[in-house]
Amino acid sequence: MPTKTSVLIASIASAVLFTVAAPTPEASAASITKATYQTTDALNLRASATTSSKKLLTIPKGKSVVSSYKTGNWYKVSYSSKTGYVSGSYLKKKAAVKASTVGTSFTKTNYTTTDSLSLRKSDSAASTKLLTIPKGTTLSSSYKKGSWYKVSYKSKTGYVAGSYLKKKAVVTASATGTTFAKTNYITLDALNLRTSNSATSAKLLTIPKGKIVTSSYRKDNWYQVSYGSKKGYVSGSYLKKTTSSSASLPPVGSAADYSGTTMYVLVPFNDSLTLRSGASSISPSIGTLPRGSVVTVTNALHKTKGFVAVKTSDGRYGYVEATYLSLFQPSMSARPLVVLDPGHGGHDVGAARYGIYERDIVMSVAKLVAERLSKTVDVKLTRYTNDYYPSLTDRSVISNAHKTNIFVSIHINAASSTSAYGAENFYYRGNASVALSRNLQNNLVNSIGLRDRGIKFGNLAVLRGTNAPATLTELGFLSNANDRAKLVSPSYQQRYADAVANAILSSL
Numbered sequence: 001m002p003t004k005t006s007v008l009i010a011s012i013a014s015a016v017l018f019t020v021a022a023p024t025p026e027a028s029a030a031s032i033t034k035a036t037y038q039t040t041d042a043l044n045l046r047a048s049a050t051t052s053s054k055k056l057l058t059i060p061k062g063k064s065v066v067s068s069y070k071t072g073n074w075y076k077v078s079y080s081s082k083t084g085y086v087s088g089s090y091l092k093k094k095a096a097v098k099a100s101t102v103g104t105s106f107t108k109t110n111y112t113t114t115d116s117l118s119l120r121k122s123d124s125a126a127s128t129k130l131l132t133i134p135k136g137t138t139l140s141s142s143y144k145k146g147s148w149y150k151v152s153y154k155s156k157t158g159y160v161a162g163s164y165l166k167k168k169a170v171v172t173a174s175a176t177g178t179t180f181a182k183t184n185y186i187t188l189d190a191l192n193l194r195t196s197n198s199a200t201s202a203k204l205l206t207i208p209k210g211k212i213v214t215s216s217y218r219k220d221n222w223y224q225v226s227y228g229s230k231k232g233y234v235s236g237s238y239l240k241k242t243t244s245s246s247a248s249l250p251p252v253g254s255a256a257d258y259s260g261t262t263m264y265v266l267v268p269f270n271d272s273l274t275l276r277s278g279a280s281s282i283s284p285s286i287g288t289l290p291r292g293s294v295v296t297v298t299n300a301l302h303k304t305k306g307f308v309a310v311k312t313s314d315g316r317y318g319y320v321e322a323t324y325l326s327l328f329q330p331s332m333s334a335r336p337l338v339v340l341d342p343g344h345g346g347h348d349v350g351a352a353r354y355g356i357y358e359r360d361i362v363m364s365v366a367k368l369v370a371e372r373l374s375k376t377v378d379v380k381l382t383r384y385t386n387d388y389y390p391s392l393t394d395r396s397v398i399s400n401a402h403k404t405n406i407f408v409s410i411h412i413n414a415a416s417s418t419s420a421y422g423a424e425n426f427y428y429r430g431n432a433s434v435a436l437s438r439n440l441q442n443n444l445v446n447s448i449g450l451r452d453r454g455i456k457f458g459n460l461a462v463l464r465g466t467n468a469p470a471t472l473t474e475l476g477f478l479s480n481a482n483d484r485a486k487l488v489s490p491s492y493q494q495r496y497a498d499a500v501a502n503a504i505l506s507s508l
């Protein structure tokens with residue numbers, strides 16, 4: 001969803017401190033017993049077992065990964081079709097992966113899925129995934145092996161982890177509710193507070209996205225909460241448990257930890273970037289870095305002031321303006337520059353359904369677009385990680401700091417009705433923006449087969465503030481099952497990226 005206004009939460013903006021991990025001591029590589037681990041934070045999947053190796057992707061917090069090989073404190077894992085290494089410091093061991101041999105039959109029982117979960121070929125997290133069952137689906141089972149329940153869904157039969165199943169109450173239409181320990185939830189989207197536990201009951205008010213509500217009573221998936229001066233029920237599908245009691249959102253502009261990342265100096269051809277002794281534009285210059293210079297970010301904390309600490313390839317330490325670094329190598333001759341803006345980020349997850357966030361999908365797609373484009377043009381992203389939120393102004397400022405030829409903000413739609421679907425593109429001013437919007441729209445419709453919702457005028461801050469020809473593209477609706485299936489599919493994400501990249505190239 002496009003955000004119309006920039007929200008400043010200055011009151012909770014506080015310094016975030018982090019330490020740089022000490023170098024991993026020499027240790028021998030070894031095969032280990034295959035086990036499932038949960039990521040305790042978003043962490044980087046790297047090409048090899050060192051923080052200086054290429055980052056393949058970022059695995060979000062709370063994901064399960066399987067490993068059977070470790071070197072030092074680095075675990076070899078696969079995620080989203082990439083195989084690499086992650087630091088063991090952010091892994092928590094789950095149950096060992098071991099298929100039970102003996103199963104148990106029991107009286108046929110209905111269950112509700114408490115989260116989206118994988119249907120697997122056999123009773124092991126390591127077995128082939130057949131499909132993903134959405135949260136809130138009713139399944140029946142009469143056979144289990146260990147904690148794996150045999151179920152059928154969409155003509156496939158397999159096993160699901162019992163930890164995500166909840167026995168369905170036989171009670172009709174929830175005459176009775178459940179009392180539980182007082183819990184705080186954050187609203188993942190704007191949602192309606194209703195008089196009773198039904199979507200057809202009267203709407204009292206709308207609670208905005210990102211608010212904290214407290215509940216200790218629910219009827220089925222309807223949670224009783226108070227907001228404003230009203231008390232009523234909200235759908236549990238848009239609530240996420242939070243440990244915080246008030247503003248739980250991270251500070252706006254907080255630094256994403258992309259320390260250890262290799263980046264390139266992106267300044268005009270024959271220009272250079274000043275390496276400074278401190279994190280400010282008036283700190284003394286200690287050197288200059290020509291276009292294309294390779295640096296390693298040693299501390300991204302200073303991003304809050306526009307600077308990051310870096311180590312140069314010849315071993316010098318200093319600070320440079322983050323705006324002039326790119327993940328993608330610029331050529332040594334003058335080329336067009338494309339700025340890609342993955343929407344949202346950090347506390348702002350954008351559209352959310354079933355634990356899937358717009359924030360994360362648009363990041364994946366933007367990086368795929370950048371990889372394709374970087375062969376022929378220079379590319380800059382407005383953010384490089386899922387945990388960083390640049391303000392809408394920041395995004396325009398980054399683009400305007402360069403001689404940007406094209407700016408594309410990438411988003412995903414959502415609607416309260418699950419029947420809304422398709423792609424649309426927004427322009428704000430100028431023929432070039434209209435042509436870019438039209439090219440992108442046509443490519444999405446023709447190569448992905450999305451419904452054509454057309455190009456539209458959008459009075460959106462990120463387009464208004466950007467000088468370069470700009471479009472804001474909506475790749476589809478996360479709230480529509482067909483669109484969503486494409487948006488979460490890695491192969492479709494590549495197709496979206498190709499469609500966007502081709503439109504950009506033909507608009508240059």
Ligand SMILES: [Zn+2]
Binds near residue numbers: 001344350351358412
């Ligand atoms: Zn959006």
